Amino acid sequence: MSIRVRPARPTDAGRTGSILHAFARDTAWMPELWSEAETIAHCGKMIDRGWVTVLEHRGRVEGFLARDGEEIVALYLAPSVQARGWGAVLLRAAQDRCERLHLRAFAANGPANRFYERNGFTVAGRGTGAENDENLPDIAYVWIRENVTA
Template sequence: MAIVFRRATAADAAEVATVYIASRRGAAAYLPTVGTDAEIRAFVVHQMVPERETWVAEDSGRIVAVLVLHDDDVDQFYVAPGDQRHGVGDAMLAHAKRLRPAGLHLWAFQRNAPARRFYEARGFIAKKFTDGATNMEREADVLYEWTP
């Protein structure tokens, strides 16, 4: 596997949306659906890719992971379900750390134990737990912080 990291382009938006939707439906199936597939695709095509710092991990021309950074926050981070547990997420998060060497923050859902173990194993520390009242899904979450 030869992973290449690059900024997403408008031409990538449809494939980015596919990874986003599949990842949310797979790993976070317990979450309420926030928007239809068409609404999510429109968000990715018209807002996320063109307006945000969106990165993709590409393997042999296929997008296998998506990372959106906003200042020092990991705003979105998804690995295609078939590519999980093969080192892609680890490499993508290491890329984010190189892009933000002073530190990163991210939110994870409290009941997403695999994601929480993943972040904790890579040096992220839980800093704040909430009941989810302020997130779109209304799901209890946890704020993580990584500092070098």
Template structure:
């Protein structure tokens, strides 16, 4: 089984992160509306994610296979190439983000059963579900929280 490496992202990783974000969303979450162009995705990561978040990336076979982005006590992004699902990439990225945090919150879509199972296995507890009126996609979502023991 090929190994992967983790490291903090740099600005030079940003285009690959934006591309992987779009790829995973369209592949694994086909029910979500496609609200932005690839150029808008890149601008979002450039202007909002990279300046304010701790971003970790996973690489294997000389390419990006996953990333996580967190700010303060929020995990805003955790995306893994579907070819690498179930191989420890998401868990490793989540562990890197949790290292110095006593608490971590996140939102995921209610229909994303795979993510919900993953977070629950990682010790996250459901806080609340919503009708989606507060998110851009207008899709029902779920707030989860993890607190260090």
């Protein structure tokens, strides 16, 4: 498979930002709130904070997961590598480091919601969108390692 998961470097901001911006640009229900340059800068800030893990394939960043402590704030793959199980590789790397994880996914993002549920996350609540920049309804998910008490 020749993939590698590693901590992001500052030089990964361009590629991670492009992946994130492409999702907003190419998803009909998703508002495009920021330019690609603004999205790259945002990814750079997350990388500077130590939040980002990237997935490389043949030396090219093809996906990333950003995590602030127990909160997953982003998990995106380049469209050309989706449905290969690589998102689960990134997620497992985060699960290996944490006893508990939580996140919010847009309700309209059926594939993401199914992905998280397949990977052990349970619904913890639903939001109207008032809490996110996109103003879109979302679903709160939580994952707790087995044999860990809350």
